[in-house]
Amino acid sequence: PLVLGIETSCDETGVALVRGRELLVDTVASSMDDHARYGGIIPEVASRAHLEAMIPTLERTLGTADVDLSEVDAVAVTAGPGLVGPLTIGASAAKALALALDKPLYGVNHVIGHAAVDELVHGAFPDRFLSLVVSGGHSSLLLVDDVATSVTELGSTLDDAAGEAFDKVGRLLGLPYPGGPHIDRLAREGDPTAIRFPRGLTARKDQEKHADDFSFSGLKTAVARWVEARTDAGEEIPVPDVAASFAEAVADVLTAKTIAACHRHEVDTLVVGGGFSANSQLRDMAAARCAEAGIELRIPPIRYCTDNGAMIAALGSAVVRAGVAPSSLDIGVDSSMPLTVSHV
Ligand code: ATP
Ligand code: MG
Ligand code: FE
Numbered sequence: 001p002l003v004l005g006i007e008t009s010c011d012e013t014g015v016a017l018v019r020g021r022e023l024l025v026d027t028v029a030s031s032m033d034d035h036a037r038y039g040g041i042i043p044e045v046a047s048r049a050h051l052e053a054m055i056p057t058l059e060r061t062l063g064t065a066d067v068d069l070s071e072v073d074a075v076a077v078t079a080g081p082g083l084v085g086p087l088t089i090g091a092s093a094a095k096a097l098a099l100a101l102d103k104p105l106y107g108v109n110h111v112i113g114h115a116a117v118d119e120l121v122h123g124a125f126p127d128r129f130l131s132l133v134v135s136g137g138h139s140s141l142l143l144v145d146d147v148a149t150s151v152t153e154l155g156s157t158l159d160d161a162a163g164e165a166f167d168k169v170g171r172l173l174g175l176p177y178p179g180g181p182h183i184d185r186l187a188r189e190g191d192p193t194a195i196r197f198p199r200g201l202t203a204r205k206d207q208e209k210h211a212d213d214f215s216f217s218g219l220k221t222a223v224a225r226w227v228e229a230r231t232d233a234g235e236e237i238p239v240p241d242v243a244a245s246f247a248e249a250v251a252d253v254l255t256a257k258t259i260a261a262c263h264r265h266e267v268d269t270l271v272v273g274g275g276f277s278a279n280s281q282l283r284d285m286a287a288a289r290c291a292e293a294g295i296e297l298r299i300p301p302i303r304y305c306t307d308n309g310a311m312i313a314a315l316g317s318a319v320v321r322a323g324v325a326p327s328s329l330d331i332g333v334d335s336s337m338p339l340t341v342s343h344v
Contacts, residue, residue, distance in 0.1 A: 005313025009082025076316020080337030155212025
């Protein structure tokens, strides 16, 4: 079946067409330029941008794929988690399309979509795998038996998400919003061993209760203190070294804890997804450590790590394959949709 996927949970308007596990076309429009000067996403601005971008993005996707709307077999849309206003614009568009075309609607989970998109790149998933989803709002370890019907959340961040921590450290280093990609770029010129920043929840005492959880706010505070102390002393801040040492600490914790979880849960495939999986320090360290541990690592190319419509069409397609009943046309959106719920 040909599945149309619509994503509007944050600042990207994404529309894509997927048939089975094959991606036909993926189109993304972003309103990030309108938010950057505020240092964060303004929900009302994002909602209006989705409203303006929806029809053109849909038309561009259909045109590029040379597909007529009547050929679409199912419509998948992000039902949550995300910003309520933006989610509502996407859900309204999807419902209108499903109703007009008389085709089934599937409301799906954005965060699980960040994992599901990898099927379009690296093929069918194995029967059981672990997924590390790291983004602006989430840092979670998922045990996946079936991306459409059986996802268990093993653990998550107790405070900041990895991308959020990067954006906050970016702000304190005076970098533009979002800081994540800027820190990534600067870190490549710095020395990752220059400063030893703390590794949250890796102490022996945390292993029992929080083996699969993360914490990045202590690290963020440690960076702030380090920078403050140098600034007060009138010293120059070695920004590339701070960026590299900070990025090293985040990548170290994420990869060490995730690989330990793979061993504990006896899985040999790891799928990494979400906007933060664009991070080069994380990608490099995950590749090296998974190779060493005998774990097959699957990370999609960067354009499928950040928000897009392909991830929603991919999960929608998996849900259709699983034979799940379609969503009702009066489903609501859920800003804090649990990560154990693939579809509503
Ligand atoms: P969620 O998926 O939890 O709803 P989101 O959709 O807002 O959150 P994504 O778009 O998936 O988040 O990811 C955006 C985050 O990824 C931002 O915090 C951004 O700084 C971060 N990010 C993107 N590229 C990089 C990079 N190369 N290095 C570090 N962080 C990055
Ligand atoms: Mg985004
Ligand atoms: Fe996302």
